[in-house]
Amino acid sequence: MKPTLGVCYYPEHWPEDIWPQDGRRMVEAGLTWVRIGEFAWSRLEPAPGHYEFGWLDRAIAVLGKAGLRVVLGTPTATPPRWMIARHPDMLAVDAQGRLRKFGSRRHYCFSHRGYLEDCKRIVTLLAERYGRNPHVAAWQTDNEYGCHDTTLSYSDAARAAFRDWLGQKYQSPDMLNRAWGNVFWSMEYRSFDEIDLPNLTVTEPNPAHVMDFRRFASDQVVAFNRAQVDILRRHTDAPIAHNYMGRVTDFDHFKLGADMEIASWDSYPIGFLSDRLEASAAHKAAFLRQGDPDFQAFHHDLYRAVGRGRWWVMEQQPGPVNWAPYNPAPLPGMVRLWTWEAFAHGAEAVCYFRWRQAPFAQEQMHAGLLRPDSADAPGLSEARETAHDLTNLPYIGSRDGDVALVFDYESAWAWDTQPQGADFDYFRLVFAWYRALRRLGLNVDILPPDTGDLSRWKLVLAPGLFTLSPDLRAAVHSCPGTVLFGPRANSKTGDFAIPDPLPPGLPGLDVRVTRVESLPPGVTMDLEGGGGFVHWLEDMEGTAPVMRRRADGQAALVGNGPVTYLAGWPQDDTLRAILRDLCDTHGIETLDLPDALRKRDTDTLRFWFNHGAHPIVWDGQEIPAAGVVWKARAECYTKSREI
Amino acid sequence: MKPTLGVCYYPEHWPEDIWPQDGRRMVEAGLTWVRIGEFAWSRLEPAPGHYEFGWLDRAIAVLGKAGLRVVLGTPTATPPRWMIARHPDMLAVDAQGRLRKFGSRRHYCFSHRGYLEDCKRIVTLLAERYGRNPHVAAWQTDNEYGCHDTTLSYSDAARAAFRDWLGQKYQSPDMLNRAWGNVFWSMEYRSFDEIDLPNLTVTEPNPAHVMDFRRFASDQVVAFNRAQVDILRRHTDAPIAHNYMGRVTDFDHFKLGADMEIASWDSYPIGFLSDRLEASAAHKAAFLRQGDPDFQAFHHDLYRAVGRGRWWVMEQQPGPVNWAPYNPAPLPGMVRLWTWEAFAHGAEAVCYFRWRQAPFAQEQMHAGLLRPDSADAPGLSEARETAHDLTNLPYIGSRDGDVALVFDYESAWAWDTQPQGADFDYFRLVFAWYRALRRLGLNVDILPPDTGDLSRWKLVLAPGLFTLSPDLRAAVHSCPGTVLFGPRANSKTGDFAIPDPLPPGLPGLDVRVTRVESLPPGVTMDLEGGGGFVHWLEDMEGTAPVMRRRADGQAALVGNGPVTYLAGWPQDDTLRAILRDLCDTHGIETLDLPDALRKRDTDTLRFWFNHGAHPIVWDGQEIPAAGVVWKARAECYTKSREI
């Protein structure tokens, strides 16, 4: 199946008489998909129980007749104002105890039963009406769960639901007290009804309390989504997706994704660079109009895992956005590059957000493929060019990664709960490892933390893993090469306690972390033979063979068999060197790519992406700024062997 | 009419037996005016309905007999504690939902009807009693509206009033929905009573919602003030003023000022430098004890416009203040310089704040003309010297500016609502343009956004204007030279939407902004021929002639006729070069003044102000540090022609 292009469209924003022309222009541009409906509740049900489906019927018909396939969104991210009157307590409450009011979007608490019922009602109506509509070829639930920090709510509804969740999990308050260690500071509870949400405590709450709250909150999102999926399933055979947002880790995407056929995400490379990336000012300046060269790829690989192979970009930035601290425009070529990078990582479809820039309301400064005056915006020509590329392209296919990297949402919550050093962040840690692999020119597969079979990768990485799942523990020996665990891996029990024996407790590796240190910025612990650790250090004891040492004599990297442990946060260069050595050991070919150049192999093709603002000559070929080139892989391999 | 000096005085703070001596010392120092009464409500009405006017009668008599003219303030900025008991809901609420409690000042919400009635009651009593008092020669309403972020309140009273205001404006919820674009994100309302204030939304509220709230809040201030003015008018012929605070843009001073004869403002140059100016640390260090060389002048010119020619400095910093992050003392000479600069810009009067430093309460560290022990403070001798200058000085007069600059409060609200780049700020933008003009040695007139006649200026500047008013649009062709519009000018409709055709939509200039970019600090877009844009860029299309281009080929400055458009935020040097070119074109003579030197021409005199800490030799004359010199203009022109 060849990948396809699409676009997000809001028929309710425009006069009905321009819908046909819009549809025609979409098709002419080479687009296949049109996503609609996900914010339209106030138009579908303008007053409680008063429905207006006619316009949507007509919109789907017009778009379908134009030749487009519709992705229909459930509108539950934007309950109308009357819904708040019906359920005044459905609004979320922030960690400071403030009501999060109506007037934008995502103004609901996942735990509110009344709102959930209304969501099920509207989804049922939509599913019944459009489940068998021939133009509706896919569904999207809600929109960007977790965006605007909406996973965690400190409302009365959340408190009640949390108590229920704890009751289900622990059965008795004593069990909970023991699991959390509530003897500490006399925090013991005699009833689940005594337990509050872990905000506004005098000093830090018990990390076990916070961790369970994070798990609960994630479960609430999963349950909320599942209620919609269950309804849709009864009425449609079309695949169901949700559009995740970049670097949102507040709920477990693997658990949510397990309920749906397709994972999708919303890719805003330039916004993310400005808003969601720890990087030097120099790095941000160098990639100002291109976005980070690894941030999107990481999410592509992540959502390929979440979708068990089937994934989309549901929203692709086509020009400047409105929501980042600074909003420059993409360098010419980047819209095409981003699209092709998604395809090279296996995306089935890439949909641009949005068709026409809205001249009104919150996102009026967000570019579309059309300008607000309906003229072509720069992004449209790049979409068209990409569509043209596709018509000429052979089968792309996909292939396993050269290496695999474990990503675990629980770990993100755990280290957010207990960073121990002010700048310790799980995503940042894993992303640094991912970037190192990309600089080595490798295809990376991302794995969930309960992966049970590692036989497809000669190198598997797992930095910062909160707890080692039984499945992954069992799978370690299925890896034909090395599993490299990184700092803090398996350092806690599921109850957020330090295990005994001391961590990391890895199979076949006799080593115990006896002490950890967090370091302020600017402080480095040198390693013997060059390089160093920053942010985080661990002292170890045990008989495992020491492969690298710190300048103070402590072990830094231990194990030379199937299981290896890196006891610190390496500088970028150091990490790359360590990983290259491991690749060499296992015969995995690596490159030494420049900062802006990235490579991706598919079944049939080798892609090169120049994320830089200047041309790069590589392997005898000039890759233009913001350029993407590909060759049949056979040819590359020949060439690369010659190098 | 020669300008005069005055001072702010609080008879209620001091034993009655020193009033006569204080009055005598004021007159001996050359002061004409004494402002009193504006915080004395608890002394005028110590208990509800229990009045004590005797002390104020005597204070006015004593000061009047000493030869002083009294400015009498209404005490509505400081309602007594019993007022809060009477109207518990009169307190404002901040954007975080917290009550803003009694215990300092400005503790009221402009929308509270009950408090407004009490204000009208006390103002009526004062007006009746002192409206014809021969010593009371001017009135001040309230004190520093908007200071301490008090324009915006999120109280119940404000919510109710906002709904009324919206009802008046839109008549029907559907009209409002369409104007705001509430179809976006299902934000549609079915009744005005569903509309909340735009705070604490999950993510950003609709900018049209915020913009109307900002207009409403400004209107509430105007109405609150008008209620007082209407009462005073019935009882007095003396002019009425309000004392605005520096860089307060939360309400429309032009609209408020239209109701009064005189505009006045409170000038604290050193406090403003520390607290309210974006500038490099080096700039702040260089002007540490002098204040910024343009900040005061900008406000002088602004309030000359607000007062339609009649304006005062109601409070002039005479020494260190207490409220800025850091509070150094003025360099010797600066108090006189500041005073003369106000006069050179046309001030009728400059009043120092305050007579004697209070040894108690919040402002005990705020210098006065007297020390707390009643000895002369350093400021007093400079006031005396200025008074002496005045006795020797001929007619000063005033004259039109060489150029004009439009200032628009709505634009400040608009870009505060939707900066698009984190550091975009309208005041900052306009002030950069003002500074450039001052460095070129020009007299500047500031114009309100509805100016209807530009025939007096060969160069008119309008950067960042939210919408082009019909009046100003019609007036463009009255300008005998060039009207230069700047970035974001006319970029929105009054409903806060992107217009179609695209902005700037300027008369006679075929150009459309097709895309904008905001840039982080440190990033520059070079211009061909030197210079560059920072912060903000716009791409354009159209047939207007291109006068300057960006290094990437895009147009930067278009139009060579009466209307010109600058499509970015220029670096300071770049802006000065562009403006100098325009001045040259129109025969407006410019200078190239050093950083610390400023010039101001009046009808008869040319003033030079050295804001620096070191002497400057200019035009053959040494101007001492913190010094002001003047010459008859005839002489200057002769000389300047020789240069």
Added chain:
Amino acid sequence: MKPTLGVCYYPEHWPEDIWPQDGRRMVEAGLTWVRIGEFAWSRLEPAPGHYEFGWLDRAIAVLGKAGLRVVLGTPTATPPRWMIARHPDMLAVDAQGRLRKFGSRRHYCFSHRGYLEDCKRIVTLLAERYGRNPHVAAWQTDNEYGCHDTTLSYSDAARAAFRDWLGQKYQSPDMLNRAWGNVFWSMEYRSFDEIDLPNLTVTEPNPAHVMDFRRFASDQVVAFNRAQVDILRRHTDAPIAHNYMGRVTDFDHFKLGADMEIASWDSYPIGFLSDRLEASAAHKAAFLRQGDPDFQAFHHDLYRAVGRGRWWVMEQQPGPVNWAPYNPAPLPGMVRLWTWEAFAHGAEAVCYFRWRQAPFAQEQMHAGLLRPDSADAPGLSEARETAHDLTNLPYIGSRDGDVALVFDYESAWAWDTQPQGADFDYFRLVFAWYRALRRLGLNVDILPPDTGDLSRWKLVLAPGLFTLSPDLRAAVHSCPGTVLFGPRANSKTGDFAIPDPLPPGLPGLDVRVTRVESLPPGVTMDLEGGGGFVHWLEDMEGTAPVMRRRADGQAALVGNGPVTYLAGWPQDDTLRAILRDLCDTHGIETLDLPDALRKRDTDTLRFWFNHGAHPIVWDGQEIPAAGVVWKARAECYTKSREI
């Protein structure tokens, strides 16, 4: 009496069957004391009125029989969850108006009468049961009053109590109005019931209002503690202590300490360096694993004063902690160094916190003497080494300081209330003076602000003193050398007003501060002859002889007799030079110690402490990194004379 070692232990955290072994290992390590019980309320009274003392009986017996002496803590810092149900309004409220909820510790408002009664009840039960227990050799009240900003509460209980406190102090609202200067801004009250807590005012509240609130809050802590002490006294003869926390100045430790035999504090050098010290990044990097070389010593000397000679370190950091922004591990040797530094300053005992690292709850990342797996942690060997040192050491004794330094909690509150410059901080000021004295190699005594006899010191320093107490004023002439007052000293009346005549109003020194300036970072006022002032400057007039002048000619240091005044905040080098001159004048021998080396003399010994990460050669001897060496003082004196 030789100093002793101890440890903090939580028998309730561990299975009862390992208590005997734990006790044995403590004794074997050379420990004498074991502190227990201070967070165990939920285990002593698991349900209201249901008591479980058995386990504590057994724990005391086991530990006592092992040879340990028990410090028994009252558990009032951690009321159980059921207590909140009993007194829902006992929780404190923060300055933003948010309830500070259950779920960690210190969750109570000092003003709540109901909670106080429950505290008295549990303390009575403990005192009755263990007051005569032969193993209980000391008591601790509560835990770390003021930690986590818990001194100030804005609850209803606090408001009611504050009104009572004001009523007691002022007797009539008019008295209060006059004292506070409430005529300013019409802030006058007609009844004590009109007075609110000074939070959430529109702009800053009256500093006199805040200052009285700070005094009230401190008094509440003192009264809360006294209620416990009074009960304990009736049942035990053992000494009573409280464990203060580093750099907590929100209540008056002198007043609290006056009720108890022993002062103690909790010393976390590496945590404090990261969390509670204004210092350059270079300084923090240099002392990353050692802590600041003066911070602990300052507190040692402070608590020696608070305890009137008797003081302990109740909690000593033994490894990495969990609560600072960054948590590195101590350099080998530092645990011993810290312990010896405490002894050299006169500590009776040093107890390590804690015995075994808890694997669960909030402090699971806080090191103990044992690891969570019960193996020895690195700190244990240093504790053991110190115990061994002690067995070989002769009498240490103590001696008066070479100089004295006044420390005043009211001044900390005052300048927190009215900093006048954003970075003015009283502790920071006094600590800079303390550090200068230490760099000069001097023993320092810290004095309370009401010290009545200065005859033991030839040099007494008092920077930043809010008001000069009658006792200290009277004592000035008892000093045989010089009393040096520093900036802002005696600059306010007790009512927080500027006195007349102007400050500093020092006996025998004709000088008045006529104006003060605060300066932003990076701005310096040079002094004639080198050096400079930063942060703060004062202009003076008067006839006192001028010893140092500023480069602008103003006096900087005045007085050459028994009373001297320094009118600014000197740079560190400048301060050291000024103090060295004064020492020379009075024959006090000074050294010029390197940044990391410190000296302390006791009756019999001279100690050298190398806080650096590199060896230092001093006086012909190499002192290793993180090393402490001592000699008999007689020998040193001989040697030092030879230098």
